[in-house]
Amino acid sequence: MYCPDCRAEYREGIETCPDCEVRLVVELPPVDPDADLVPVFETADVSLLPVVESVLDSARIPYLVQGEEALSVLPVGRWGAGISQSGRGLAATIRVEKGRAEEAEELLRPLAEGESPPEPEEG
Numbered sequence: 460m461y462c463p464d465c466r467a468e469y470r471e472g473i474e475t476c477p478d479c480e481v482r483l484v485v486e487l488p489p490v491d492p493d494a495d496l497v498p499v500f501e502t503a504d505v506s507l508l509p510v511v512e513s514v515l516d517s518a519r520i521p522y523l524v525q526g527e528e529a530l531s532v533l534p535v536g537r538w539g540a541g542i543s544q545s546g547r548g549l550a551a552t553i554r555v556e557k558g559r560a561e562e563a564e565e566l567l568r569p570l571a572e573g574e575s576p577p578e579p580e581e582g
């Protein structure tokens with residue numbers, strides 16, 4: 460079961476998302492590739508990607524990883540991988556929906572500056 464709002468996954472038997480107070484759905488609707496996604500993190504360092512993903516996962520921010528073909532072996536976010544045919548300079552771009560971009564940028568700022576990520580808050 461998934462929350463259509465924050466897209467968090469819940470186990471069977473739970474009917475509403477405690478965070479958003481909306482009814483859970485069995486399957487998330489497919490994501491429109493033209494949806495309002497904004498890049499919040501760009502890196503040429505592939506080893507940073509799993510860290511970025513875990514930070515966004517902890518914050519329950521849905522994200523899309525866009526990168527070169529060589530990166531397609533990496534684990535991807537809930538939305539799956541968008542493989543760019545034209546990516547040259549940067550190894551990967553992380554995109555989130557517009558409404559969460561500010562939050563994501565805030566969380567990822569220490570990573571972009573080469574520091575360790577903030578501890579995710581419980582709950």
Ligand SMILES: [Zn+2]
Nearest residue numbers: 462465476479
């Ligand atoms: Zn929710």
